[in-house]
Amino acid sequence: xxxxxxxxxxxxxxxxxxxxxxxxxxxxxxxxxxxxxxxxxxxxxxxxxxxxxxxxxxxxxxxxxxxxxxxxxxxxxxxxxxxxxxxxxxxxxxxxxxxxxxxxxxxxxxxxxxxxxxxxxxxxxxxxxxxxxxxxxxxxxxxxxxxxxxxxxxxxxxxxxxxxxxxxxxxxxxxxxxxxxxxxxxxxxxxxxxxxxxxxxxxxxxxxxxxxxxxxxxxxxxxxxxxxxxxxxxxxxxxxxxxxxxxxxxxxxxxxxxxxxxxxxxxxxxxxxxxxxxxxxxxxxxxxxxxxxxxxxxxxxxxxxxxxxxxxxxxxxxxxxxxxxxxxxxxxxxxxxxxxxxxxxxxxxxxxxxxxxxxxxxxxxxxxxxxxxxxxxxxxxxxxxxxxxxxxxxxxxxxxxxxxxxxxxxxxxxxxxxxxxxxxxxxxxxxxxxxxxxxxxxxxxxxxxxxxxxxxxxxxxxxxxxxxxxxxxxxxxxxxxxx
Numbered sequence: 001x002x003x004x005x006x007x008x009x010x011x012x013x014x015x016x017x018x019x020x021x022x023x024x025x026x027x028x029x030x031x032x033x034x035x036x037x038x039x040x041x042x043x044x045x046x047x048x049x050x051x052x053x054x055x056x057x058x059x060x061x062x063x064x065x066x067x068x069x070x071x072x073x074x075x076x077x078x079x080x081x082x083x084x085x086x087x088x089x090x091x092x093x094x095x096x097x098x099x100x101x102x103x104x105x106x107x108x109x110x111x112x113x114x115x116x117x118x119x120x121x122x123x124x125x126x127x128x129x130x131x132x133x134x135x136x137x138x139x140x141x142x143x144x145x146x147x148x149x150x151x152x153x154x155x156x157x158x159x160x161x162x163x164x165x166x167x168x169x170x171x172x173x174x175x176x177x178x179x180x181x182x183x184x185x186x187x188x189x190x191x192x193x194x195x196x197x198x199x200x201x202x203x204x205x206x207x208x209x210x211x212x213x214x215x216x217x218x219x220x221x222x223x224x225x226x227x228x229x230x231x232x233x234x235x236x237x238x239x240x241x242x243x244x245x246x247x248x249x250x251x252x253x254x255x256x257x258x259x260x261x262x263x264x265x266x267x268x269x270x271x272x273x274x275x276x277x278x279x280x281x282x283x284x285x286x287x288x289x290x291x292x293x294x295x296x297x298x299x300x301x302x303x304x305x306x307x308x309x310x311x312x313x314x315x316x317x318x319x320x321x322x323x324x325x326x327x328x329x330x331x332x333x334x335x336x337x338x339x340x341x342x343x344x345x346x347x348x349x350x351x352x353x354x355x356x357x358x359x360x361x362x363x364x365x366x367x368x369x370x371x372x373x374x375x376x377x378x379x380x381x382x383x384x385x386x387x388x389x390x391x392x393x394x395x396x397x398x399x400x401x402x403x404x405x406x407x408x409x410x411x412x413x414x415x416x417x418x419x420x421x422x423x424x425x426x427x428x429x430x431x432x433x434x435x436x437x438x439x440x441x442x443x444x445x446x447x448x449x450x451x452x453x454x455x456x457x458x459x460x461x462x463x464x465x466x467x468x469x470x471x472x473x474x475x476x477x478x479x480x481x482x483x
Contacts, residue, residue, distance in 0.1 A: 023101075030114075102121055105118045150163075151166070152180065183200060184198060243441070328364075333370050334399060341375060341382070352382070361407035363471070373443040376439040395412065406469045416462075453469050
């Protein structure tokens with residue numbers, strides 16, 4: 001019979017319920033027996049209504065502790081007591097298929113009894129999707145966390161909207177919501193691909209290669225995405241390579257100067273010899289009445305002899321530009337350099353004292369290169385003391401057997417001292433008005449290439465001591481065999 005209130009007959013309500021895609025089971029509120037099921041529930045579980053009515057929880061639920069009959073009754077009982085109760089329940093169909101469902105039990109007051117209506121739907125696909133999403137999320141989290149590359153997304157005001165775990169690790173955390181410009185050590189927030197220095201406030205800057213692109217995820221994230229990774233080691237290696245190249249270029253210039261000096265010494269020695277012969281010939285033809293002229297000629301001869309000695313020493317020294325290491329005595333190298341050091345010292349009225357070890361100090365090295373180190377350190381000491389009072393214009397050069405068995409040379413001066421700068425051997429330090437600082441850097445490079453060390457420390461009562469140590473010939477031989 002159609003009621004005027006709603007215009008629907010009871011049969012219409014039954015048809016509507018049977019048309020639902022949601023599955024419906026109706027249980028008795030006291031015994032929890034199944035009273036009725038709609039078509040969707042019968043189709044999903046594979047039983048008719050009459051077949052469902054006698055079934056109990058173990059007959060139609062997954063065989064697991066959380067789906068036991070007691071827990072099922074407890075769930076339905078909460079609905080009876082409180083009106084509604086929701087859970088995830090795993091039904092088992094007639095064919096044995098286990099069907100995870102989202103189930104809601106609702107107490108319903110019928111005309112003749114109180115019932116519990118259970119509405120449920122198959123969520124197997126949803127659970128599979130959630131598992132896939134969870135697995136994907138964990139993988140992405142692991143990938144992002146293990147990335148060497150940091151990722152941040154910035155708004156138009158350079159505020160960090162998102163920061164990956166790797167970005168937080170690279171920049172010491174605390175990025176979310178931060179002003180990224182405070183991390184940019186050069187004052188520029190990256191807008192283009194390039195190299196930039198980043199650091200958390202108060203931390204040491206490091207170099208990063210960065211790329212930028214716009215990102216827009218609808219209703220989630222919009223801004224400039226910055227990807228960056230640490231290239232500090234690469235930049236430092238490039239800087240070392242640049243300095244090494246400069247050192248090698250400088251050494252090449254030294255070699256070129258040696259070649260030119262040899263050519264000059266050869267060419268100049270001939271006219272000097274001729275001039276000497278002419279002077280001697282002229283002096284032999286003059287009588288005693290020309291004392292003044294003879295005095296001048298005698299002095300001219302002495303100067304020519306001095307020039308010839310200088311050229312002979314230069315040719316002897318430069319002529320040893322061997323390209324391979326050889327066994328030699330460090331004392332012998334110092335003696336070869338002594339003439340040039342004394343010439344430099346005489347120009348500035350500086351006294352040079354050589355205090356060499358009594359015994360030989362055998363080392364395996366390139367004589368000319370180590371000689372260049374000796375002269376660099378000695379010339380620096382002479383120049384450092386040149387402006388001091390006459391009593392302080394003293395340089396002392398010593399050789400000793402080092403405590404570790406190597407050969408040691410030290411140059412002592414009474415100058416102003418050397419600032420404690422660890423970069424003194426990097427080619428950036430010089431106390432000379434027109435100096436380049438490359439001499440110390442080149443000396444350090446030569447000594448370290450020979451397996452030695454070069455250090456500087458304060459002299460007493462003032463000044464500096466530059467000291468280098470070379471391993472013995474035996475130690476170099478053992479090292480070569482081990483490599």
